């Protein structure tokens with residue numbers, strides 16, 4: 059929608075012929091964006107060849123579990139030098155790879171430094187009706203990040219650049235775990251204090267893992283970090299918050315996933331982050347208890363008691379800039 063507003067020629071690829079027909083004839087997408095009229099310039103097709111034959115830029119928004127398959131289908135039709143921008147928030151199950159790594163592996167002829175990730179607080183339901191939205195695009199190559207920025211920037215969609223691809227991808231994926239927890243807390247009837255605690259301590263563990271993996275700590279204070287964490291933990295549009303809320307009210311994970319009809323990335327990401335925290339020897343208590351709720355049948359209320367009953371600890375574990383008892387900070 060943003061690209062069409064920017065007068066670009068936009069073709070959507072979908073597996074679903076009825077959905078393509080609906081977009082082309084009625085300019086609506088009733089299942090995913092109910093009640094919204096799409097830009098009439100947006101065309102849809104089920105042919106990957108047709109979608110890619112004239113494309114100078116491709117936006118990949120497959121779910122994390124479908125990314126490798128979709129990129130491999132694109133491979134025969136991509137023009138050399140096409141700008142690739144992905145907006146997917148998750149890791150590949152099993153390999154624990156980030157999406158830029160999956161795309162680069164599937165497209166070895168593409169310069170990996172030119173693969174861009176677009177992330178930040180941006181629910182589709184609001185973007186499509188032109189509510190002011192800010193996002194970040196990250197790529198190792200500045201020129202690629204700025205090319206993506208130029209494509210998307212307009213009066214209601216503001217785009218920042220960041221060279222920290224890993225930090226942007228990790229924060230975009232991990233915030234969904236905390237949103238599940240925030241929804242669960244609300245579903246259990248806990249208040250704003252509990253949700254604020256989850257956001258704050260959630261950001262602490264997201265940053266801890268991200269920095270251990272090589273991210274810039276400041277990225278977590280940005281749009282892909284705190285920005286997306288706030289929107290996903292508080293928005294009525296969030297699939298992750300809604301799934302957590304239903305779990306908190308007593309539904310089972312199967313019931314929730316079977317009836318949602320849309321991807322809840324936080325579920326698979328909880329498993330991935332649980333494994334990454336072990337690989338990098340990073341403490342992630344919220345992720346750890348959510349893993350037990352989702353995959354080991356722990357009751358949400360018992361999980362909260364477990365979190366609250368942990369041993370006392372410092373708020374800031376990293377090298378302090380303000381020390382105890384007036385001592386000079388350790389360099």
Ligand SMILES: NC(=O)c1ccc[n+]([C@@H]2O[C@H](COP(=O)([O-])OP(=O)(O)OC[C@H]3O[C@@H](n4cnc5c(N)ncnc54)[C@H](O)[C@@H]3O)[C@@H](O)[C@H]2O)c1
Pocket residue numbers: 073090119120121122124127128145146147148180181182183319320321323
């Ligand atoms: N919805 C948002 O507001 C939003 C915003 C930013 C980022 N994202 C991210 O974008 C990604 C996709 O989210 P979404 O909201 O579009 O999910 P969705 O569940 O609404 O839609 C996913 C679509 O992918 C299709 N699909 C699934 N497997 C496929 C495959 N193997 N091949 C082709 N198509 C396949 C499904 O049929 C469905 O149409 C996620 O990683 C999500 O975190 C979503």
Ligand SMILES: O=P(O)(O)OC[C@H](O)CO
Pocket residue numbers: 147178179180181234237286289290295296297298299321322323
């Ligand atoms: O609806 P959610 O929970 O998948 O979140 C969507 C986006 O990531 C919000 O920025």
